[in-house]
Amino acid sequence: MRINVSLGSPEKSKIKSVRFLVDTGSWYMVVPPEVAKELGLKNIGKTKVMLADKRQVEVDVSAAYIGFVGREAILTIAVMDAPEPLLGASTLEALGLSVNPKTGEIEPIGPALLMV
Numbered sequence: 001m002r003i004n005v006s007l008g009s010p011e012k013s014k015i016k017s018v019r020f021l022v023d024t025g026s027w028y029m030v031v032p033p034e035v036a037k038e039l040g041l042k043n044i045g046k047t048k049v050m051l052a053d054k055r056q057v058e059v060d061v062s063a064a065y066i067g068f069v070g071r072e073a074i075l076t077i078a079v080m081d082a083p084e085p086l087l088g089a090s091t092l093e094a095l096g097l098s099v100n101p102k103t104g105e106i107e108p109i110g111p112a113l114l115m116v
Helices: 033-039 089-094
Strands: 002-008 015-022 029-031 043-050 056-068 071-079 097-099 106-108
Touching: 002 033, 015 033, 029 033, 029 056, 033 056, 033 071, 043 071, 071 089, 089 097
Parallel strands: 029 071
Antiparallel strands: 002 015, 002 056, 043 056, 056 071, 097 106
């Protein structure tokens, strides 16, 4: 499933709609470097992630404004080259959302942890 997400700088000075593949097998939300640069997202550190082919790579992390399905928060994202932007499990969980395995739809499962 793909979903349009409002993505922007933490202070919301720049926001754009980005289409993400919902990937519950990915922990982080993954954003390409050119999108992060366009939105002025600042690198706040690095972390290691395991790719689908089991390789571990070090990637930059940034804080970003994220909004979709009526919920919004400032969350940590991974900035890295990927075939397309990915919306991972940590973003869904932080916003109190889940993918219903029967319908494939995103549904609320509880309150969001970090609403802005």
